[in-house]
Amino acid sequence: MPRTLDIQEKIQELRLFYRREKRLPSYREMLDVFGYRSTNAVSGLVKKLVEHGFLAKDAAGHLSPTAQLSGTVRMLGFVQAGFPSPAEEAAADVLSLDEYMIRRPEATFLLTVNGDSMVDAGIHPGDIVLVEKGSQPRNGQIVVAQVDGEWTLKYYVKDSVGVRLDPANRKYQFIRPRQSLVIGGVVRGVIRRYE
Amino acid sequence: MPRTLDIQEKIQELRLFYRREKRLPSYREMLDVFGYRSTNAVSGLVKKLVEHGFLAKDAAGHLSPTAQLSGTVRMLGFVQAGFPSPAEEAAADVLSLDEYMIRRPEATFLLTVNGDSMVDAGIHPGDIVLVEKGSQPRNGQIVVAQVDGEWTLKYYVKDSVGVRLDPANRKYQFIRPRQSLVIGGVVRGVIRRYE
DNA sequence: ACCATAACTGAACACCCGTTCACCCGCAAC
DNA sequence: GTTGCGGGTGAACGGGTGTTCAGTTATGGT
Structure with missing residues (x-):
């Protein structure tokens, strides 16, 4: 049998280059990255990386990274399961938070939360909500809405009477819009960063 | 005065290409993207995009996108401020969730939360925590720890007696490790996605 | 109405790109 | 020990790359 090649190691090198330069290396640059001396060796390796789904090639032959390659975490x-062994770590799925959290980038915005009306839903002051504009909210979804001139974060509920906006905090009561109701967007996710 | 050029519009086109292909277009491809007929026009525009910080050029002249360009949201x-006007939207800072949330990609992992011991800290079952390995926790930080063989999510507190692990839920009591304590990592962030 | 000037055209250039070819190397199985 | 075969070398090729230069076009200010 012929000699074997450690793809995982090559991927790791490529990932480092991509994180550093934010672009894929050219085949000549890959000579350094992978430790080769012939671009033909690179060509063969790239073919494998495409097969394994770490790179993609369009019709014109341009390379682009897949989520498997560009993903950060x-x-x-x-x-409960705790931390697996290094071998299991290497095999774990790599994903990008952007791809995981955001479906429609052009319609999604971030807003910082400043009230405590949604604490029981796990949304605290200082948290950041991902809000998607332009889609009709369904019952039970959290929305950013302007009720009688004031913007708030609430559960959206449509019942027999009309639209009701529920807080997730016993200190507050639900609201029914008197004059105007503007739905800014539906909350698709929450992120929080510890200093 | 000479004619003017709408950079924002060009950036938008470029961003669309980058989102679609996950790479920057070549100068010939930019002819289509920007609606030019000469690569010299592209050359001039690229120079401006570099000046404005949307693209970066390394020593060899290779282009790479900056966070301003590749950012998704x-x-x-x-x-409380609600949604701004379209003009303000266009001027808003674009950022990438990956860059915002993750400092050390090679040491950061995602774990799904399955207990309710941290609900009062806004961490619910089903949420995903970003855990950074290999850094010493400070008092008050949330850690993933193995206490006497079992993995949990708790506040880390070191007092005169030793290390104490506090839940964020009145139903549970704090723990002091009897035999073993392994700190898996420090929680750097929390993300939650609504279906 | 007319400049001044930035935006843009069109073409040419040197260079770098990815592909391909024939050939060599080294390991594992037989 | 020999052989099969995937991994890798080195070189050559055509086409694509970004840059540059001289010249043209369009527009906002005077």
Whole structure:
């Protein structure tokens, strides 16, 4: 049998280059990245990386990274399961938070939360909500809405009476719009960063 | 005065190409993207995009996108401020969730939360925590730890007695490790996605 | 109405790109 | 020990790359 090649190691090198330069290296640059001396070796390796789904090639032959390559964090299991072995880590799915959290980039915006009306839903002051504009909210979804001139974050509920906006905090009561109701967008996600 | 050029519009086109192809177009491809007929026009525009910080050029002349270009979501203000006008939207800072949330990609992992011991800290079952390995936790930080063989999510507190692990839920009591304590990592962020 | 000037055209250039070819190397199985 | 075969070398090729230069066009200010 012929000699074997460690693809994982090559991917790691390529990933480092991509993180540093934010672009894929040319075949000549890959000579350094992979430790080759012939671009033909690179050509063969690239073919494999495409087969394995780390790179994609369009009709004109242009290379582009897939989520498997450009992703920044590894998705492991549950907290209860703890941290797996290094081998399991390497095999874990790599994903990009942007791709995971955002479906319609052109319609999605970030807003910082400044009230405590949604704390029981796990949305605290200082958290950032991902809001998607231009889609009709369904019952139970969290929306950013302007009720009688004031913008708030609430559960959207449509009942027999009309539209009701529920807080997730016993300190506050639900609201029914008197004059105007503008739905800014539907909350698709929440992110929080610890300093 | 000479004719003027709408850079924002060009950036938008370029951003669309980048989102679609996950790479920057070549100068000939930019002819289509920007609606030019000469690569010299492209050359001039690229120079301006570099000046404005949307593109970067390394020593060898290779182009790469900056966060301003590759970012996926626009950062607006606070919920109370509501949604700004389209003009303000265009001027808003564009950022990437990956860059915003992750400092050390090679040491950061995602774990799904399955207990309710941290609900009062806004971390619910099903949420995903970003855990950074290999850094010493400070008092008050949330950690993923293995206490006497079991993995949990708790506040890390070091007092005169030793290390104590506090839940954020009145139903549970704090824990002091009897035999073993392994700190898996420090929680740097939380993300939650609504279906 | 007319400049001044930035935006843009069109073409030419040197260079770098990815592909391909024939050939060599080294390891594992037989 | 020999052989099969995937991994890698080195070189050559055609086409695509970004740059540059001289010249043209369009527009906002005077």
